[in-house]
Amino acid sequence: MKLDARIPSGPLDKKWEKCLLEMKLVNPANKRKFEVIVVGTGLAGASAAASMAELGYGVKSFCFQESPRRAHSIAAQGGINAAKNYQNDGDSVDRLFYDTIKGGDFRAREANVYRLAQTSVKIIDQCVAQGVPFAREYGGLLANRSFGGAQVSRTFYARGQTGQQLLMGAYQALERQIGLGNVTMYPRTEMLDLVLVDGHAKGIVVRNLVTGEVSSHSADAVILATGGYGNVFYLSTNAVRCNVTAIWRAYKRGALMANPCYTQIHPTCIPVSGDHQSKLTLMSESLRNDGRIWVPKQPGDKRPSAQIPENERDYFLERKYPTYGNLAPRDISSRAAKEACDDGRGVGPGGLGVYLDFSDAIKRLGESKIRERYDNLFVMYERITGENAYKVPMRIYPAVHYTMGGLWVDYHLMSNIPGLFVLGEANFSDHGANRLGASALMQGLADGYFVAPYTVGNYFASNSVSRPATNHPEFTKVQEEVKQRTQKLLSIRGKRTPASFHRELGKLMWNNCGMARTDASLQLNLEKIPELREEFWKNVTVTGENNSLNQSLEEAGRVADFLEFGELTSRDALERKESCGCHFRTEFQTPEGEAQRDDANFAYVAAWEYRGENQAPVLHKEPLVYDELKMSQRSYK
């Protein structure tokens, strides 16, 4: 299989313009003849559905939540990047492009990232016009803060609820189109399979989560904007129902899965408190603007933080990375925290934590200023831990947060299956091996507002495969397979709950395919995960019935897919015999303990092809070519 990323020729800064000019258009009167299915209603899905409907296409939008407003984009706290240079600090499209490529450790596509940086400025304008209440300066202009991996302030924010406010903007645009009758909304409806007709994606099979009814929907194209797969680790900062099912089923129908081993571990999360825990909570990276991260210099120092004098504290990020200090990128900060704890210098119960200390910032700026910037985060911290971070330092530890990998897409955000588009976190395209803070919101909205509406239109205009009826034999066949799978889950009636399998899988993933991976640990996963999967299909218990609201059935289906996906992720991590960004193979590190890339052998996108049950997947490689930037060893010192 030859992977053609369809990157336009010509200079980097003119590629998108050229692409836009070359794309075919659909006549306004003909747009209503085309229908598109959009699965997922987060930033990428809601913005794409609304924008496509505004253009005049027929849109069907699906989400498994009860309302499109519940999508997990809502939980993003810190902000959204844009190369506006409002702060006059030397920012530009080129600089955002460079920071993103470098942050991604030279494992992203230049052309995609450049387009993202170019588009970023329009996103802010669009969101302001929708009424997103971004933070303002006293003069009335937009305020910015800085984020990890950048030396300029380019992050726009709405208190600690930026994701919520951006999602409300996209959700309101979507609801407007629903009210106008241009979008048909299917909430509490989960996509369980993709349907291909003549090699093109032409529809989906879904389950109504209230009635259990399985049905088919056809369209001229399918957009998946179903988010990331971080919950393969069980504990993550994702919402508890985030899952891999939609993109995994697409993979099993032939879409390539790219770079699944690139999973980001976020440095600032509230540490795990016990086995009962259902999820981990992120403390926004923006806290690192004012908080200083430290551990005691002496291993095993159990004194309360206030009794440890200044000269016995190790501000390890400031020490190791003086230029970026506490704002070093996420992968580097997380590993540094892990090292400190591995040295026995971790703080809090179990020694799995480091301090994030605001006392200097409070002395410098006053408590009221800190309160204004972060109060909701401090309140959340106190609610969960029972500690007041204005008085004692926060304790934080890394946790799984974001997944850079996802379905392979070309420059048009179309997968290798014609007519199947993948947006936002669900695709692999823009963040390489590590995403910079405040870039996920940027990518989701860029894909949905400003890329897919054009590229999907181009697909409509240049393809002749018509929309099939849902009684087409392919739909009947796939629908039958979905029903059988559901029946199978219900008929096992074993002894273990879906959650217990999920927890066990999560432990395997975290221990063997987490912040540091080795050949041996990954081999172990390739042995253990299939065993666990086998046990699942013999011994899982799913209570209740099919024809009603059944959360245990929903959960079992998602866990079953994670049990397959975790194996592919481990395999991908095993094959990539280098360290890059968030993928840290212990065998491949510099003498200082930084990730050691191997550009001669691994400067490619790993795209995996499904070959059938019990068959090894096939690896396809898309070489990464750097015309504009020189691949270099990242340095944040």
Place this chain on the structure above:
Amino acid sequence: MNLTLKIWRQKDRQTRGEFVTCQARDIIPDMSFLEMLDVVNEDLMKAGHEAFAFDSDCREGICGTCSLVINGIPHGGQKGTTACQLHMRHFHDGQTITVEPWRAQAFPVLRDLVVDRSAFDRIIASGGFVSVNTGGAPDGNAIPISKVDADRAMDAAACIGCGACVAACKNASAMLFVAAKISHLGLLPQGQTERYQRVVKMVDTMDHEGFGACSVTGACEAVCPKQISLDFIGQLNRDYLRGSLKP
């Protein structure tokens, strides 16, 4: 700690529901209320019984999905806290806790503790937006907005649409929810063009969906996990009066 739970069981929208009693054993004070319910549900499933259906997703107090009335109070009575952020350290060993779904005509129960809040979506669809299509927006700094107005708009926009306000209100009124959206958009220059049509349309939809009238008792504000101020209802009433008088 060990607790006795009286939880609402209801098969579906049509079937009559009832309280059933069950035990929650070996609960750790650091668990959230929903993690406690997870434990109860897993125990039930292991014994071959059906779990209680309840809605939750982000479990960090922002998605607005969780919807439990705990001991008679939506979200359980900790100030500014959703049920998913309510921790068991606020309960004591041996306590009996009742758990119910939101109760309101406009929020029919789908199963056990899960309700249908799509009426809120329909209220937004009727006018809770600024009518701008993608593309063609002016520069973000083209319209300066005073920090005071932007902050105030943000106070209103913080609403997570959970519906606790409706569940707490004796009339099941959605005034606080609607007022939050009216105020968020009405306080910003971008929202002025449609300000008065918006309020009339949203209030009409609210009435049509079966939410009750507001008598300003403030029960909504008291339980709101985002502490949305009752003052916004004043703003809604002023805008509505002006909107309904406008030709």
